[in-house]
Amino acid sequence: MLWLNKQGKMDIRCVQMRPHSVDSRILLDIQQVIPLPEAEQYQVALREKSIEQEKVRTTNRDSTRYDLSVGENYLPNLPKRRLMLELVTEAISQGLSPEQIREAIPWRRRDLFISAPGKADESAFQALYPGKKLRYFFAPDELFLLDGKTYVLSRAWADRTLEAAENVRQLLNNADEVTWEPASEVANEETYQGYTIRRRESNAIEVERDGQQIYPVIATLRELASQLSVATVNDAGNPLNTRQLGARVIAAIQLL
Template identity: 75%
Template sequence: MALFEMTGDSLLPIPLNTFGKLGLHERADIQRAVRAHIEAITPGVRTKVLAEEFGDWAGANRRIDLLCVDDNANLVVVELKRDEGAHMDLQALRYAAMISTMRFDQAVAAHRKYLVDVGASEDAEQAIREFLEIEDGPVAFTETVRIVLASANFSPELTTSVLWLNKQGKMDIRCVQMRPHAVDSRVLLDIQQVIPLPEAAQYQVAVREKSIEQEKARTTNRDSTRFDVTIGETFQPNLPKRRLMLSLIREAIRQGLSPERLCEEVSWRRKDLFISTPGRADEGAFQALFPGKKLRYFFAPDEMFYIDGSTYALSRAWTERTLEAADKVKHLLENPSEVSWRPTSAIEVEETYKGYVIRKRESDAIEIERDGQQVYPVIATLRELASELNVATHNDAGNPLNTRLLGARVIAAIQSQ
């Protein structure tokens, strides 16, 4: 994909360059930049760098460029190459095998060394626990080790190997292309995930199913239940407790309830349910208010609330009284009978129709994806599909079918084609 600069009513192409010609080195320049912004090569998956140039195993003479962990407790091997990433897939597979038995205490030791090397003063164990949102008790990584390969170019042999490995259903390998462009004295990077394509719906399905299985397999004592949440005609599957609360609070504020009223209802969290500051603020502005303190709040732009001239951020820290708080917020809403949640269940049926992926879970919940993204509201899309498939959207009494009943009819119609 070429880059262009808009100049008046024309487009000026920005020539593709190479890291070598720009004098950029693999470790000193590229790796350092990616280390500071790991999210650039891990789109859609929260990831934390644990160690750099990691090679703490017997007889090893090579090192992992970046050892990371994602928010599903999967260890992640990141391999970077300046130009073409020949054979980096095999190298990364060896590394993944080597760290597959890593224990939490070993990860803490590696992260402690990394923090010292980068001049950070955080407590290593606490930093990892806060990222994984496991405040106490044992921490166990999953058996899956994810791999991210980042390079300017990938050979056909490598991409074929990665596609085949991913197809086996037991690997999660991503290829991210980083292509440099020089503009005056600046270097612009065009970063694109090329394998698997972000819009690949089947890949998103695999990630979600794996996430559910991993949650069930955790050997910790904490309650890690995830929930399928329905608010009116909106269905949100597989949410952790903190995002269940975010969804309910977002709906409450949309209906006009104030943060102060919500604090009154969830009285035991009155002091820390929200933090706020006048004007429009981002995470940096909030952090400046609490120097040296690790803030555990939702700071993404679409997760904060701008109300009456102030910005509010909701707490991410939820423990044993989460469902009690959720129930209290639910009963403040205009139609609490239209709000529900239940533990996420496995996928029972999945069908594809004209670019849509329609799933029915064991709980009878219906969810729809298109181009790898959840479709909301589900009922509206089901009605469109029902019209195309000549499926009745009302029962014999003339009442409209709910999401579960209509979804089951749509799936049956697709299967009968």
């Protein structure tokens, strides 16, 4: 009962009732035994403090999003967990193993990855961990099939995320081409053919459809540019990058 009061923020009390026969009547002597009356006020104050601390932790949770550049590939407005997923995906695509990545993030060595034999999906992993809530990336394009095993990366990232991201970046053979920065405010936003195209104050471009962000952005921008008769190369014949092409696509939509 004490455990329930603490874990569930409940207020459960236990009483002891003793019947007494008095002049053909039954009288009940009722006494509260848990919590003891002298400790009740203290326990109420302790529970209220715990609730208040939980509110503070929730309010102060860092929800910063990041714009990530990996060479020519630009991924805007990523929450921390997807920033880590993209960096780990790049590391594995370069031939690094889950164990090497674990060693780079030693405080997450135990739960950074979990694996299953063969080609596995979420249900296969859940069968290996019955009754446990698994907070990992399970979408088909988020799985890593390596050496006859399927690996999945943790979705749970907190205070040391950027430290972990930097450690993974240092493993990459193109570390100098990998950067990220906090996503800035939206400067322009236009819609066209079901797409939402945004330009942020940093000139970062992001594209969304049906509430889902599209990665990579450049391929979709080229399709939209073709529909809008927007050139995808500059005067010298070189392909426009994501920011340049995104600005042109937004400008063309505004002229419609």
